[in-house]
Amino acid sequence: xxxxxxxxxxxxxxxxxxxxxxxxxxxxxxxxxxxxxxxxxxxxxxxxxxxxxxxxxxxxxxxxxxxxxxxxxxxxxxxxxxxxxxxxxxxxxxxxxxxxxxxxxxxxxxxxxxxxxxxxxxxxxxxxxxxxxxxxxxxxxxxxxxxxxxxxxxxxxxxxxxxxxxxxxxxxxxxxxxxxxxxxxxxxxxxxxxxxxxxxxxxxxxxxxxxxxx
Numbered sequence: 001x002x003x004x005x006x007x008x009x010x011x012x013x014x015x016x017x018x019x020x021x022x023x024x025x026x027x028x029x030x031x032x033x034x035x036x037x038x039x040x041x042x043x044x045x046x047x048x049x050x051x052x053x054x055x056x057x058x059x060x061x062x063x064x065x066x067x068x069x070x071x072x073x074x075x076x077x078x079x080x081x082x083x084x085x086x087x088x089x090x091x092x093x094x095x096x097x098x099x100x101x102x103x104x105x106x107x108x109x110x111x112x113x114x115x116x117x118x119x120x121x122x123x124x125x126x127x128x129x130x131x132x133x134x135x136x137x138x139x140x141x142x143x144x145x146x147x148x149x150x151x152x153x154x155x156x157x158x159x160x161x162x163x164x165x166x167x168x169x170x171x172x173x174x175x176x177x178x179x180x181x182x183x184x185x186x187x188x189x190x191x192x193x194x195x196x197x198x199x200x201x202x203x204x205x206x207x208x209x210x211x212x213x214x
Contacts, residue, residue, distance in 0.1 A: 098156065098199045105157050108148070109196055109204060115145040116194075152196070160195035160206045162188045171195060173205040179214035187211055 050058070119141045127138045149159065162172055165188050175192060183189045188208045195206030 099201065101155065102198060102203065105152075105155070105196070105198055105203060108152075112145070112148055112152070113193070115141060115148065119145060156199040157203065158197050160197060160202075161191055162195075162206050162208060163191045164188065167208070167210050171197070171202050171205055172208045172210075174210045175207055177210045177212045180211040183211035185211055185213040 119138065122134070122138045122141070127135050129135065152158070160171055162168070167174065167186055167188055172188060172195070178189075180189045187210070188206075189211040190209035191206055192209065193207040196203045
């Protein structure tokens with residue numbers, strides 16, 4: 001009986017002292033740690049390199065993107081140029097409508113000047129009912145002058161009579177400068193010939209004399 005107990009103790013000791021049993025707790029600890037951290041704790045596999053076909057497709061994609069960007073820029077510039085051309089063409093058409101009669105108006109100004117001089121040359125004291133022929137002629141000249149000025153105004157042609165106004169080189173042409181009593185220097189003192197503007201643009205500057213300081 002005693003010998004059997006000794007053998008049993010020796011077998012138990014040999015089992016406990018075996019290397020497999022000593023390594024078991026370490027393996028269990030490693031397994032528990034992996035389970036706790038989960039599969040994400042493992043290192044990610046390295047990315048695979050692109051295949052030759054993928055490299056070719058990537059290069060083609062970059063080239064197409066560059067071409068698209070270049071074509072987009074060209075398209076935008078073409079649109080801007082077209083819009084500028086349309087604006088300039090529209091402005092030219094509008095100017096042609098407004099100032100297309102400019103040459104004709106200049107010729108009519110001479111007629112208006114003659115009518116004005118004719119009415120001014122008639123002695124006012126002789127325009128009476130006792131001189132009906134002169135009165136009728138004078139009245140006809142005045143009516144014609146008034147009517148032609150109405151036609152001018154209808155088509156945007158306005159008379160410039162700047163006497164007493166500040167001298168404007170864009171609307172007036174100075175024939176002389178002279179000191180004049182009662183006139184402010186730099187103002188128009190004498191108008192020898194009236195001017196005209198067509199739709200705000202000077203068609204003929206007024207010929208004037210400008211007062212200067214004495």
